[in-house]
Amino acid sequence: xxxxxxxxxxxxxxxGAVEVVLVVLMGLFWLAFVALAHRRMQAMxxxxxxxxxxxxxxxxxxxxxxxxxCGGVILVRHG
Numbered sequence: 191x192x193x194x195x196x197x198x199x200x201x202x203x204x205x206g207a208v209e210v211v212l213v214v215l216m217g218l219f220w221l222a223f224v225a226l227a228h229r230r231m232q233a234m235x236x237x238x239x240x241x242x243x244x245x246x247x248x249x250x251x252x253x254x255x256x257x258x259x260c261g262g263v264i265l266v267r268h269g
Contacts, residue, residue: 202268
């Protein structure tokens, strides 16, 4: 959904401030997801990693769902 929203915004002439902020938030969520995943992969290099803490798992779920929600808002507002 985030990719569709980005495509729609690229095709528009003048995206609003809300849409621009949502795109920035999607990028930040993606970067946070990559950073958390990288930490987890590094923990796996030493053998069996420790159990994933609930807080990290919740952050990963949030970083997965948030861009989809932001993209949905963009599609609804701009569509």
